[in-house]
Amino acid sequence: MEAPEVATELYVLLSAILFILGTLGVLLRRNAILVFMSIELMLNAANLALAAFARQWGNLDGQLLIFFVMTIAAAEVAIGLALIVAIFRSKKSINIDELHLFKN
Amino acid sequence: MELTLFIIVGAVAVASAVLMLISQRAVHSALFLVVNFACIAFFFLMLSAAFLAMVQIVVYAGAIMVLFLFVIMLLGSERLYPEQHPRFPWMVPAAIALALIFLLAVSLAVIQGEIDLSGREVAQPYVRVVNALDQLDAVDMYLDGERIADDLAYGEASEFGAWARGRYDLALFGPDADPAVDAPLATTKVDLNRGEALSFTAVGTRGDARLVVAEEDLSETDRSDVLRVTVVNGIRSVEMIDVVRGSGSSEGAVLIDNLAYGAASEPALIRGGTADLSVFSDGIRRDRLVTFADRALTPEQGQLWVFTTRAQSDNSFEDVFLSLESNALPSFGSPASIGLALFARYALPMEMVALVLLVAMIGTLILTKDMLVVRRPVRRRLANPPAEPQAPAAPETASRTSLEG
Numbered sequence: 001m002e003a004p005e006v007a008t009e010l011y012v013l014l015s016a017i018l019f020i021l022g023t024l025g026v027l028l029r030r031n032a033i034l035v036f037m038s039i040e041l042m043l044n045a046a047n048l049a050l051a052a053f054a055r056q057w058g059n060l061d062g063q064l065l066i067f068f069v070m071t072i073a074a075a076e077v078a079i080g081l082a083l084i085v086a087i088f089r090s091k092k093s094i095n096i097d098e099l100h101l102f103k104n
Numbered sequence: 105m106e107l108t109l110f111i112i113v114g115a116v117a118v119a120s121a122v123l124m125l126i127s128q129r130a131v132h133s134a135l136f137l138v139v140n141f142a143c144i145a146f147f148f149l150m151l152s153a154a155f156l157a158m159v160q161i162v163v164y165a166g167a168i169m170v171l172f173l174f175v176i177m178l179l180g181s182e183r184l185y186p187e188q189h190p191r192f193p194w195m196v197p198a199a200i201a202l203a204l205i206f207l208l209a210v211s212l213a214v215i216q217g218e219i220d221l222s223g224r225e226v227a228q229p230y231v232r233v234v235n236a237l238d239q240l241d242a243v244d245m246y247l248d249g250e251r252i253a254d255d256l257a258y259g260e261a262s263e264f265g266a267w268a269r270g271r272y273d274l275a276l277f278g279p280d281a282d283p284a285v286d287a288p289l290a291t292t293k294v295d296l297n298r299g300e301a302l303s304f305t306a307v308g309t310r311g312d313a314r315l316v317v318a319e320e321d322l323s324e325t326d327r328s329d330v331l332r333v334t335v336v337n338g339i340r341s342v343e344m345i346d347v348v349r350g351s352g353s354s355e356g357a358v359l360i361d362n363l364a365y366g367a368a369s370e371p372a373l374i375r376g377g378t379a380d381l382s383v384f385s386d387g388i389r390r391d392r393l394v395t396f397a398d399r400a401l402t403p404e405q406g407q408l409w410v411f412t413t414r415a416q417s418d419n420s421f422e423d424v425f426l427s428l429e430s431n432a433l434p435s436f437g438s439p440a441s442i443g444l445a446l447f448a449r450y451a452l453p454m455e456m457v458a459l460v461l462l463v464a465m466i467g468t469l470i471l472t473k474d475m476l477v478v479r480r481p482v483r484r485r486l487a488n489p490p491a492e493p494q495a496p497a498a499p500e501t502a503s504r505t506s507l508e509g
Contacts, residue, residue: 006110006150009214014114014147016210018140020203021121027199033130033176037137040168041121044144047160051151054437060445063153063437067446070163071457075464077168081175082471088179089474 011052018045032084032094036077043073110150117143130176134169141165153437228266229296230322235260236338236412236426237306237313242279243289245304248272252304255279261303261408261428264322269296276306276315289313303430307338307366307412314338318368320430322406331376331405334430335360335369338412339393339423342385345411351380351395376403383411383423394423406430 018041025038047066054062088094117140124136141164148157233245233253245253253262272295275288290313294302301322308314320334337345347360359381360369382395401407410426435441446454 006106010110010114011147011151012214013211014117016207016214017118018121020207021118021125023206024199024203025125027202028196029125031130033172033179034125034133037124037133037172040137040164041124041140044141044164048144048147051148051153051156054153055151058436060436060441063156063442064445064450066153066156067159067442068453068457070159071461074163074168075461077171078468079464079471081171082468085175085178086471086474094179 008052008056012049015045015049015052018042018048030095030097032087032096032099033081035096036080036084040073040077043069106150110147113143113146117147131173134172134176137172138165138169141169151437155437155439155442229269229298230264230301231267231296232264232301232303232430233262234303234305234318234336234408234410234426234428236336236410236424237276237289237308237310238412238414239310240278243306244277244279244281244283245306246275246277246283246288247294249283251283259426261430264301264430267296269298271295274304274315274317276313278310290315292317301430303334303336303408303428305336305338305368305408305410307336307410308340309415314366316366316368318408319371320406320408321371322430329376329403330373331401331403331407332371332430333359333374333407333409334371335363336408336410336412337363337365337367338410339383340365340413341421341423342393344385345393346384347409347411348382348384349374349379351382351397371406374401376401381425394425396425399425399427 022038022040022042022045025041026035029035029038047069050062050066050069054060054066084094087099091099093099120136120139120143124133124140127133127136141160145157145160145165148154148160231247231252233243233256235243235253235256235258237243237258240258242255242257243253244251244255247267252265256262271293274292274294275283276290277283277286277288289310290306290308292315294304294317296302301320303318303320305316305318306313307316316336316338318334318336321332335347339345342365344362344364345360346358346362349357349359359372359374363369378398378400380395380397381399383393385393406429408428408430410428412424412426413421414424416422
């Protein structure tokens with residue numbers, strides 16, 4: 001098999017950049033929905049690295065792992081958004097700085 | 105070309121991620137995230153993961169983002185809750201510093217890590233067992249003590265299975281034999297190299313069994329009118345055979361030349377269609393052993409041909425032609441290959457993931473149960489701005505009264 005034109009390193013680097021952007025979103029944004037979107041971004045970055053390494057080693061296991069990650073992400077989004085809606089209904093806010101479930 | 109595309113789409117992906125982070129409206133963020141997901145799907149295509157690219161579009165950019173947009177619209181969150189001053193002002197520089205350190209570490213790891221591109225471990229070797237052994241109804245085959253064929257009937261082939269590379273002892277046993285006790289009918293040593301597809305063919309008789317390792321080419325052909333054929337010679341009466349297309353002795357193209365008994369030919373490309381196949385003895389186009397008339401040679405298919413001798417019930421011998429399909433393996437990242445792995449090796453994890461999905465579904469129902477139960481005060485407060493006075497009767501009540509009236 002001939003060497004691919006785009007090296008695996010480049011994919012890993014791009015994946016790292018996207019992952020860091022996602023991390024920044026989780027840490028810096030205060031809107032819970034934005035935090036969730038950033039988590040999705042991080043999951044996708046990880047998926048990209050998995051796909052890159054799957055091609056690198058000619059091994060399908062990486063791609064199957066992506067499949068599972070996608071499934072878990074779907075479950076997580078469903079639960080998370082339901083939580084956000086429930087919290088919004090009780091607290092009237094989804095700003096995560098204003099959520100103090102253990103105070104008062 | 106590919107690199108240019110990668111850089112362009114990569115820039116779009118990073119830019120959309122940044123815009124998603126800095127845009128003040130949640131709807132805009134969600135739409136930028138869709139762009140980002142589409143870019144990732146494009147990268148999946150470039151990484152020969154076509155099926156995952158489709159799933160990415162359908163599940164992520166479709167289902168998940170619709171959920172997000174739905175909730176954003178439901179809560180009206182982008183207008184109601186603009187970003188205020190963060191409660192922890194030191195968080196911003198700390199997060200950016202951490203991110204830069206992480207990026208530096210990853211870059212160093214990627215540069216220093218010496219990801220060895222030359223030692224790419226491409227496809228694993230694939231093996232199967234073909235039984236063309238006379239005088240036995242079924243055979244077992246063991247590869248380093250592990251059974252790869254169990255009670256394989258005459259003229260049958262097992263499915264191709266992936267094996268690790270290496271050198272193995274291949275042993276042939278009769279049916280119901282115990283490999284620890286009984287002596288094998290035949291043994292040989294095989295080397296499994298990467299990318300190979302081997303058919304272990306048992307030919308000969310019970311007393312004089314031979315194991316023929318036929319290497320097949322399972323890659324797809326570029327042309328639609330040809331098929332790949334590997335020939336195994338198991339005709340015991342002569343030393344070598346020639347296989348000729350056609351029934352006469354003079355005309356017809358020689359397909360396989362001088363194939364010794366117990367040997368396998370290289371994979372050959374031959375033209376498809378219906379043809380007579382004649383087997384001649386040892387290079388002399390005079391001594392025709394047998395002709396197999398009107399054989400269908402299906403193009404775009406791999407075939408393993410086994411010419412062998414089989415004892416008949418009246419103690420005579422007859423030359424037999426076995427044609428076995430050897431279909432191309434599903435290509436890397438195709439839906440077929442993913443499905444095969446998912447339902448074979450990963451059946452248990454998939455069940456568990458399905459269970460997680462089920463739990464998530466039930467959990468969502470429980471979390472939003474309060475919203476499903478109609479409670480008037482909550483409905484009224486959600487439906488109307490708080491400044492307005494008491495709202496009129498709920499529409500359900502109104503319609504019911506009108507129906508009753």
